[in-house]
Amino acid sequence: MPDDSESTSADLKLPLLDQLEEGPWPSFVKDLKQQASRRPQVAQLLQQLEESYENRWDYWRGTVLNVSGYGGGVIARYSDLGEKYPDVAQFHTIRLIEPSAFVYNTESLRQLADASEEFGAGILQLHGMTGDILLLGFDNEKMFAAAEALMEQGWDIGGSGNGMRTIPCCVGPARCEMSCYDTLKLTSFLTKRFIGELHRPEFPYKYKFKLSGCANDCANAMTRSDMPVIGTWRDDIQVDEQAVADFVDRHGEEWVNENVTSRCPTRCIHLHGRKIEIDNHNCVRCMHCINVMHAALAPGNDRGVTLLIGGKRTVRSGEMVSTMLVPFMEMKTDADREALADLVERIWEFWGEHGHDHERVGEFIDRVGLGTFLDGVGIEPDPQMVLNPRSNPYIKFEEYTAPRLEGEPQKAANVLPREPEVTEIPFGGD
Amino acid sequence: MADQKKPLAPRDQGAPDYTRYLHPSMVRNYGKWKDHRDIRPGVFVHVSEDGDSLYTVRAGSPRMMSAPLLRKVCDIADRHCQGYLRFTSRNNIEFQVEQEEQIQPLIDDIEQTLGFPVGGTGRSVHNIIHTQGWLHCNLPGTDAAGVVKALMDRLYEEFTHENFPQRVKLSTSCCTINCGGQTDIAVNLQHHHPPRIDHDMINRCELPKVVGICPVLAVRPDRVNGHDTVEVVEEKCMYCGACHAQCPALEIRDGDTDTLSIWVGGKSANTRSGPSFMKLATWGLPNNPPRWPEVGEAVSAILNAYKGGAREFERVGEWIERIGWKNFFEQTGFKFTKYHIDTYRWSRTTLNASSHVRF
Numbered sequence: 001m002p003d004d005s006e007s008t009s010a011d012l013k014l015p016l017l018d019q020l021e022e023g024p025w026p027s028f029v030k031d032l033k034q035q036a037s038r039r040p041q042v043a044q045l046l047q048q049l050e051e052s053y054e055n056r057w058d059y060w061r062g063t064v065l066n067v068s069g070y071g072g073g074v075i076a077r078y079s080d081l082g083e084k085y086p087d088v089a090q091f092h093t094i095r096l097i098e099p100s101a102f103v104y105n106t107e108s109l110r111q112l113a114d115a116s117e118e119f120g121a122g123i124l125q126l127h128g129m130t131g132d133i134l135l136l137g138f139d140n141e142k143m144f145a146a147a148e149a150l151m152e153q154g155w156d157i158g159g160s161g162n163g164m165r166t167i168p169c170c171v172g173p174a175r176c177e178m179s180c181y182d183t184l185k186l187t188s189f190l191t192k193r194f195i196g197e198l199h200r201p202e203f204p205y206k207y208k209f210k211l212s213g214c215a216n217d218c219a220n221a222m223t224r225s226d227m228p229v230i231g232t233w234r235d236d237i238q239v240d241e242q243a244v245a246d247f248v249d250r251h252g253e254e255w256v257n258e259n260v261t262s263r264c265p266t267r268c269i270h271l272h273g274r275k276i277e278i279d280n281h282n283c284v285r286c287m288h289c290i291n292v293m294h295a296a297l298a299p300g301n302d303r304g305v306t307l308l309i310g311g312k313r314t315v316r317s318g319e320m321v322s323t324m325l326v327p328f329m330e331m332k333t334d335a336d337r338e339a340l341a342d343l344v345e346r347i348w349e350f351w352g353e354h355g356h357d358h359e360r361v362g363e364f365i366d367r368v369g370l371g372t373f374l375d376g377v378g379i380e381p382d383p384q385m386v387l388n389p390r391s392n393p394y395i396k397f398e399e400y401t402a403p404r405l406e407g408e409p410q411k412a413a414n415v416l417p418r419e420p421e422v423t424e425i426p427f428g429g430d
Numbered sequence: 431m432a433d434q435k436k437p438l439a440p441r442d443q444g445a446p447d448y449t450r451y452l453h454p455s456m457v458r459n460y461g462k463w464k465d466h467r468d469i470r471p472g473v474f475v476h477v478s479e480d481g482d483s484l485y486t487v488r489a490g491s492p493r494m495m496s497a498p499l500l501r502k503v504c505d506i507a508d509r510h511c512q513g514y515l516r517f518t519s520r521n522n523i524e525f526q527v528e529q530e531e532q533i534q535p536l537i538d539d540i541e542q543t544l545g546f547p548v549g550g551t552g553r554s555v556h557n558i559i560h561t562q563g564w565l566h567c568n569l570p571g572t573d574a575a576g577v578v579k580a581l582m583d584r585l586y587e588e589f590t591h592e593n594f595p596q597r598v599k600l601s602t603s604c605c606t607i608n609c610g611g612q613t614d615i616a617v618n619l620q621h622h623h624p625p626r627i628d629h630d631m632i633n634r635c636e637l638p639k640v641v642g643i644c645p646v647l648a649v650r651p652d653r654v655n656g657h658d659t660v661e662v663v664e665e666k667c668m669y670c671g672a673c674h675a676q677c678p679a680l681e682i683r684d685g686d687t688d689t690l691s692i693w694v695g696g697k698s699a700n701t702r703s704g705p706s707f708m709k710l711a712t713w714g715l716p717n718n719p720p721r722w723p724e725v726g727e728a729v730s731a732i733l734n735a736y737k738g739g740a741r742e743f744e745r746v747g748e749w750i751e752r753i754g755w756k757n758f759f760e761q762t763g764f765k766f767t768k769y770h771i772d773t774y775r776w777s778r779t780t781l782n783a784s785s786h787v788r789f
Contacts, residue, residue, distance in 0.1 A: 017576075017720060019720045019721060020576055020721075022583075023580075023583030025492070025582035025583045025586055026492045028492045028575050031494075031496050031499050032494075034496065038498070042496075049573075052573065053573070053720055056572070056685035056688070056719065058567070058568070058569070058570050058683070059564075060566060060568045062567075062568030062569075077568065091566070097445040098445060099447075100445065100448035101448065101516060102516050102517035102519075103448055103456075103514070103515075103516040104514070104515055104517075105451050105514050106505075108446065108450075109500060109515075112500070113498075113500045113504075116497050122498075123495075123497075124494070124495055124496075124497065124500055125494045125495075126491070126493065126495065126521070127517060127521070129559065129611070131519075151441055151443070154443065154446045155446060156442070166445070168519060171516065173460055173461035174452055175526075176463060176466075176476070177463040177464055177465055177466065179461075187445075188445060188448060192444045195444050215701060216699050216700070217699045217705075218518075219519055220611050220612075221698070222698045222699075222700065223611065223698045223705055224698065258741075258742075259741075259742050264702075286701050287699075287700070288701050288702045291701065292743070294466065295465050313607070313608045313609065313610075315606070315670065315675065316672045317645055317775065318774055319612070319708075321705045356642065357642055358639070358642070358672075358676070
């Protein structure tokens, strides 16, 4: 039985994990073993992980732990092997709100490195799947101290539980010519505007924004967020005729037809000799031709965003991709951003009022129907919201279904105005 | 206790101001970028309307870093990049310089000081996005960081070169909740039994929530030994683990029987065909730490077939869409089974409702 408190990286016996030190890809095991000589809890973390590898079993217990005044931002972990590995008996993670587009200066990253070592295990993850900064390995007491110290330096925690998540966005106008709106600014605006929802979870379940400057969706918004905000434009694709001609000269007409025009999902782009012709009215702003011929083509100038809703990953109802909510919104001024925030509040109001526990907004829309949802949040139906109109006739037209008069006799005794509520469940008594 | 520090209160200050963290060239050329050019795998340049150039060198990181390693990353940004850097959605680190001749010394420093590979751009295998795994999650049936390390060791040359018809993105997930993203190829864990209920521990859970979270109404209220608890209807349960995430007393995992499956054809981008979900390619791979060789072989089989068969610009899902699933299974050697046929919601929309057949 090794004396865990005396463990150094040299003493660590990790026959399975050691095999992950080999190979060309950077090894987290090698890195953590070095850190184990500085922080004893990292040695015990690795020893517990080795047991997981050996037994194909997990030894972490999750629970709720909060910083005073906050409902989110801490992922509490207690080890099931706390007696054997007392240094990781409490081994919590702090989630910090990341800066827009994951940009940093070294001074700020050194602050994070220092705080993570001063108070915790000195392990950082950049970034979590939800876009946040993760600092690992704090016990109950140090967790509070670390959160306080980090907040003094201008960081803020948040983004867990049944609340809003921190918002990841693509690099946007900071370093990309494709970006149709300022993703960094909108990220920062929504974070500030909804900081309460980020810190104090009060929704049916989590709510994720992800922001991408164009349809290429570098923030993976479509399939991984409840509300993707995707940059787009309303006017024509900008064409540099000379650059198109140069491109065709370089690649040949056949290559351009094979790889650009024939890949257009609506066949709205055609090559005539060395000239490109685009039916912009039928272009769906998918970005393919612009991606391939980026020196010659560019998004139009009348730019804004397309707003979608309801994406999520597997748990409960299976995979869901976001679907169209608002085909176009201006997104240039604070008033534009405020208009988006107002719409978001109406959605949260309706979903918050009628959503079930642990029901993501996409699942909620599935249950009540998009038509009901649009009524609830005050958005007009738009043919761009569907692939096609319905093909079944089972419709309750409000225009034709007169409301029943009070006291009017039921046509048949078994027709009830609504399903009777289940009032008895066997909880709490025999 | 007058001099005691005021307790932490909600300050609601939000994220630090990103404008302080932008590279000076990003500040000068914000919104004025005109075009970009690929220089070599992992290196590209953006050119602005004013003629400025900003060269980016992308290095693959293991996502998890010790504080000393992160300081080394900072040292490099201080030495070469005026103290600025950024991360990507896929855990890469982007170092930026303004002169072409600064690129090679920067790459040398990254490779020597950090040992991080430069690549992961364009038509390469991009860095894997992944979940927390045994290292720090309370729900996983397998590890994440280890699976990624083992896979990326195998695919290292594919990260540092651009050998594919189009970019290839990978993800892993450690339980059926699937925190990993929709990607071209994904490694996900699969449970094979309904949850085992610990009737003594269940009193720490909110039972109505446990009942309510089950998507197929398999969890029902029950009483055992005079105490409120739940029962699980085995025929209804599809082993999704939603109840396990809600209540640890419903243990869905089984270290002896959980397996891994491989999924293909997911895509988030709206480019060309629009976003798509991943579909089951093969199942029943052993959860085999520390290197999961069977997973690596299956991923390689898919990559080889894709490399040989796809047209330029076709993502994995678009390639399969064109050649058909019959050809996909033939070319990868995976067996198509009745388990590949969907049985959950919208399953009918996944059937071939036409007379179209490939020979």
